[in-house]
Amino acid sequence: MSACGHEKDLISIDEAIQSILNTAKKLSTETIFVKNSLSRYLSAPVYSPVNLPGFDQSAVDGYALCTSHADAQHQSYVLMGEIRAGVASDLALQEGQAIRIFTGGKLPQGTTTIARQEIVEVVSDTQIRITDPLMAHTDIRRRGEELAEGQSLAEAGQFINIGSLAALSMAGVQTISVFRQPKVAVVITGDEIALDQNSLSEAQVFDANGPLLKAWFQQNAIQAEIIHVSDQSQAVTACFEQLKSKYDLIITTGGVSVGDYDFVRPSSFDAGFEQIFWKVKQKPGKPLYFAQYQNPEHHCYLLGLPGNPAAVYVCMQVYGKLLIDALQGQQPKTDTWFTAKLTHGMKEDKRERFIRMQASIVKGELKVSSLAKQQSHMLSNLMQANCLVRIPAEVKPEAEMLVSGLFI
Incomplete structure (x- = not known):
């Protein structure tokens, strides 16, 4: 027998990665509310439906002034009233007048600059004086300075994290088109796996792969059904037959090597799956298996992971993430590594x-x-x-x- 590293028919890591990318087809798209879009991928660009800001507004708590002076320092102004954020007002300014205003408040007509409250001396109920240098157009947020109506806000493929969800919400975007998340079934094989402490025999081990993969998918905001199946050829084949038309992706652990009770690969053939590759020249995770089932109505992928938990973890971080992303229209990013x-x-x-x-x-x-x-x-x-x-x-x-x- 060949030494492990020189075994025939092993493909390289890069070849395995490219095979997955060449095989995986994008899933369909759907329209969802932005508030429900965390951890999804955009399938179409988004354009801002509004100007941001939507109106000229104050950037600070202070006073809106109307002045023709290049520097308002030492100038006094007649106080005409107050404008709160979120409250519409018909107040307007003329030369030498001021209005108390708060952050986000809509600028009254005639405003030339904003004096933050720290540089304003309140002389009386109707008069203020500017104590520090103050130039024109200070602390004013102009309409559309961040985004103009119709401007590109996000490109197709954008991952929706907390920040991008907030940016879409701030622009008033209500719904977006995203790639559908894959329906995933996780099949844990191995008669040596005990489902709980009470059923643990002297020859069994605790299940790490089930909790590992359940948590992995939870972390990636994808629901996955966890299924345990015995090391019997008929049971594994029946499981694949049942799952192949209901799920987009089947992840298996164990049963992909060459042992007498490794039934994942032959059972997948019996269920109509076509092998894309088997065995990668890597450590851990050499017996990695990738296959697909397709008919005119449905496409299902099978990623067979080795049974050892470290190999499961490594292969999911490298190949599982790659496949999940590819199904949602993503190509590997150069800054991932x-x-x-x-x-x-x-x-x-x-x-x-x-x-x-x-x-x-x-x-x-x-x-x-x-x-x-x-x-x-x-x-x-x-x-x-x-x-x-x-x-x-x-x-x-x-x-x-x-x-x-x-x-x-």
Whole structure:
């Protein structure tokens, strides 16, 4: 048998990534309310329906003045009234007059500048005086200075985070067109997995993959159904038959290698799936499996992850995220991976590796340090890890070597 790193038919990490991108088809689009759009991707550009601001307004609490003086310092003004934010007013200014105004208040006609309250001396109920230098047009927010009506506010593909949701809301956008999120089923295989502590036998382990993947999808604002299936060929095939027409994506853990009880791949064939690739020259996660099922009415993808939890975690961060994004019209972004320096040397390996590491700033430079317990069945170092670092195959890394990393 070939050594693990030289096994035939292994594809590279980059080939696996490209295969996913070449295979995944965008899902349909839907129109939703902006208030419900967090963590979605725009499928069409958005243009501002209004001017921002919608009217000339004060940027501070102070006084609106009408003056022909280039510098209003030491000038006195007759106080004509008050304008609160959000309250319409017919008040107007003439030369030498002032109106008390608050942040966001609509400027009265005739305003030439705003005097913030800190530089205003209140002489009487009807008179104020400016104590500091004050130029024309100070502290005025002009109509449309941020956005003009019809101006592009967001492009197709924009990810809606808290900030972009707020920006859309501030512009009065009510609904947007987004890509539909995939319907996801997570299938946990393995008779060695105990569903709870009460059912744990001496030969079983606690389920880490189910909670891991449920939390992963929750973090990415996607609902996923978690299903456990026994290590029986008929059971796995029946599961795929039931899921393939209802879901856009099936994620499996375990059962993708070459053991006597690894039924995911052959059962997927029995259920009508077509293999895109199987086995990647990487560590952890070599037996990664990707397939698709398609008919005129529906398309379903299957991403088969190894059973070891560290491999599940790594493959979801790299390939699962890539596939989920591709289904929502996204291409990999060049700034997703960062560059950093290793703080130490490492052993070389025949396979390219994703190493759980800790990134930190040292004297102004981003550096990464490997953590102990990197075996694919171990997860405890995720308590300290904040990134995955990609280490090339058959290269002996040295201290200060530049490497690529992905924050997790």
